[in-house]
Amino acid sequence: MRHIFFLAPQSTSFWIDGFISKNDFVIVELDEKHIYEIDEILQMINGIATETNDLKIYFISSHNSLMRDYHLSKSLCELGYDSKCQRYDMIQLGIDKLKMKYFLQNNSINTPNWTEQLYSMVHKSYLLKDRYGTAAEGIAHLEKNNFNYYKGKYLEEFRNGIEYSVNVFCNHNKELILYPVVWKGENTENLIPPYKRLRIAGPYNDEFEKISRELYKVCKKVCGLIDNYGFVEFEFIVTEDEILLLEINPRVSGTLRIASMACGSHAFDNYIEERKGMILKPNRISIEIPYSGEYVKSDNMEYVCTTRATFSNDNIDEVIKNVMKVFPDENMVDFYDIEKNVNSLLDI
Template identity: 20%
Template sequence: MVVVAGINARNAVRSARISGYSVCAVAKYCDEDLKLYSDEYYRFGEINEAVNLVVRLCEEKNTFAVLTTGLEKLLREVKKKVEVAGNFNRKCLDKLKFYRELDRAGIVYPELEPDAGKLILKPRFGGGGVGTSFLGANLDVDDSDKSKYDKSKYIVQRYIEGETVSAIVLSNGRSAKCVALNRLLSGWKEMNARGFLYSGNVTPLENSRFGIDFSRVRRISEEVASLFDVEGCCGVDMVAGKNEIFTLELNPRIPGSLDSFELSYGVSLFDLHVKVFEGKLTPEKINLKPKRVACRAVYYSPGRVRAFISPHNPFFADIPSWGEVFEPFQPLVSIISTGKGSLNKVLERKKFLERLCLKVA
């Protein structure tokens, strides 16, 4: 058995299950399909509650843990007490420190505190586009909202026009291998995603209007993973402009592109993560090829609604409880599609969802 823990751990729990593990899930959101894939599941409220819960379950079951979305910062604390499959340099969790390390290594990233141009305000901690927004070039501050510009919490960065790419990298601390490139979707209006909110992935990334040098993107992602001593799986987000590739962030755990990757490549990323971390598989020996195009899109609530979605419907994932109420713009469900025209299929399934599965609350 393995303990898999995260704010939303459904996709990692599923991946562990198809790898042959019995799974004890620990999550803030215990979706209906998470319950289907896990042997046991436990819910936590505040993030700090997860530490004691994960440690207790690992000790009771004499097993190890894998920490996923939202629990990366707990790695050091949990690792003091039980075995955790995964490791990384904590500097990557603070974007300001992250960019300083990139600067020392000569890896390009969007300029910080530029004097002019299209600018972005971004939280130093966290991910998924939460709290990220555009700024005017003069950085005028509204007196009623000065806390937004607290430099201990935020950074200001140049906005780069280009193709946003998410690389999946496996690393053992000595060598790293990019095993897939994904198109990163953010702020997708058809999914009711505001600003830069994470909206999903399409795997593999096959073409780009910016003429991306895929081999260079892969190489940069491997350099970033190695620079921050990643052991296991991670995601490196980049934006490829017309003349340069800019590194945005490192997610030092199994990334959100897990669903689209596994549907595309037909292998368990969880299994690869554990084997690389344990030294049973070296990254350079991994050679995978996609079998199909796949997409996972995150659908946000269009208003105050109740959701009625079967956990057995193959078009959807992260299924909420029957009749659960969602407020406007809360993440509600993931929409899954495969094959050519995967984005159009997502939009078709969105119509089905809104017509038959959502009711005004």
């Protein structure tokens, strides 16, 4: 059996092979902004394999390519290929944040207060968000002096709390593989997005374990309500008294790598093996910090650096040693902040 991964997220192409344990696979990079005709895809497939009976195809989409990849995969299925991608209903929630908000509201899933009535008087602290945005694009504090700027936007109440992500893989039997929860720190009113902050995943302490169980319950509920396949990331904020689901991202997310490294998972084997549902327990300390240098990774996959630098090891001292290899200038990294947060969150 040959497996073809059509891959849109650019940085993922650098590290995906380290998260597949099988040998008989081919990775084909797709430009996430290009509108491919089906004949272009068929030409790529024919250059790899001529027999369709011994071939499985998977589309690993970015936010921008979700709908395009869905139609390409559908066309391949109509031509007799075994092709898989994220499901249409889940894609709709991922690309249209208002549809997602109505879905959460209609199914009694806690999310921050929101409104699409952009010109109504709002008495609390609300953020302006892009209806079709991703990765914190277009988020700003509300200002009532530029109505044209509000097109394609909605308002969401700003809530103080700790942000978390959960990555889930759903197979064809609707069984879920739940990855370790990723801690993304406290949100701030200056709106520093989570990908520009420290992230941590690893063996939970008791408090973290309790929060994780509650986050998993919400993930299971959502996945049980809507048709989906493949990876989905759930973004949460946990306040002093509430767990709120911020967003649903039905694709390979920026937090999948750190979550996979925390539990030693070959994440993309999920597609090839159709694994049974399970909760993957973290057994390694993994951290992730902002990075802007050349793409690098270690042979043993203890660190991978693309648009972020991810480090994983059995203990924090070895993690710090690898961080110092990548960031030789100690002024570039707050080692005290890393150790303080790891020690407060994880059971080490």
